[in-house]
Amino acid sequence: MSDSNRLRIAVQKSGRLSDDSIALLKAIGIKLQIRDRLLIAHSTNQPIDLLLVRDDDIPGLVMDGVVDLGFIGENELEEKMLERQAAGKQHEYIELRRLDYGGCRLSIAVPNEFNYQGVQSLAGKKVATTYPFLLERFFKEQNVEAKAVMLTGSVEVAPRAGVADAICDLVSTGATLEANGLHEEDVIFRSKAVFIQRAGELTEAKQSLINKLLPRIDGVIQAKE
Numbered sequence: 223m224s225d226s227n228r229l230r231i232a233v234q235k236s237g238r239l240s241d242d243s244i245a246l247l248k249a250i251g252i253k254l255q256i257r258d259r260l261l262i263a264h265s266t267n268q269p270i271d272l273l274l275v276r277d278d279d280i281p282g283l284v285m286d287g288v289v290d291l292g293f294i295g296e297n298e299l300e301e302k303m304l305e306r307q308a309a310g311k312q313h314e315y316i317e318l319r320r321l322d323y324g325g326c327r328l329s330i331a332v333p334n335e336f337n338y339q340g341v342q343s344l345a346g347k348k349v350a351t352t353y354p355f356l357l358e359r360f361f362k363e364q365n366v367e368a369k370a371v372m373l374t375g376s377v378e379v380a381p382r383a384g385v386a387d388a389i390c391d392l393v394s395t396g397a398t399l400e401a402n403g404l405h406e407e408d409v410i411f412r413s414k415a416v417f418i419q420r421a422g423e424l425t426e427a428k429q430s431l432i433n434k435l436l437p438r439i440d441g442v443i444q445a446k447e
């Protein structure tokens with residue numbers, strides 16, 4: 223549990239969600255001094271600390287109550303929620319806002335020579351992915367007997383390497399797929415960044431600070447629309 227009086231917010235250290243998340247915090251008036259390579263950054267005008275970590279760690283940090291808030295992609299959040307639920311671990315959180323960045327889709331893609339006639343074509347096949355829980359849930363919903371093969375990287379080379387017949391990966395433009403002789407067939411999950419809070423009660427001071435920040439976030443989101 224977070225015992226400090228300062229609000230702790232987990233943000234991706236370096237990646238697709240980092241700049242937009244930090245820009246949003248700055249836009250709502252939080253002054254930050256972020257120094258390279260440090261895990262923690264202190265706000266100079268609010269009782270707020272940022273924890274700069276890998277995005278994969280953010281859902282667990284929030285669900286374990288190590289941080290109060292986090293910015294994370296729904297894909298990562300939902301996957302970790304399912305994983306922790308299956309393992310009987312804490313998996314609760316509160317979604318405060320859905321944000322207007324980090325948009326991507328988790329899709330099934332197959333080699334160009336694969337004769338794909340819908341998800342049933344995956345029956346008896348192996349599908350490489352970094353999101354086995356989301357993929358297995360999709361298979362179950364679709365009544366397809368296929369196998370999710372977990373790979374944490376280089377998912378798009380799995381078919382060529384003979385490790386899997388198809389893949390399920392994040393797509394935004396499709397350029398990476400094309401470069402690997404694959405094409406997108408079915409979208410299984412649409413994701414954006416979200417702002418989440420840990421379950422359970424926070425101190426009154428922390429909660430009232432959050433309640434002050436939320437309308438400012440709404441203001442920034444509306445100003446962009």
Ligand code: ATP
Pocket residue numbers: 234235236237238239275276277278294295296297298324325326392393394395413414
């Ligand atoms: P880390 O080192 O923090 O683990 P990462 O390589 O896992 O970084 P990024 O590639 O920075 O993660 O992606 C972070 C998140 O950004 C994704 O989980 C997803 O929610 C979002 N995202 C938006 N567009 C894309 C995209 N085209 N490809 C992958 N992720 C995307």
Ligand code: ZN
Pocket residue numbers: 276277278
């Ligand atoms: Zn990651």
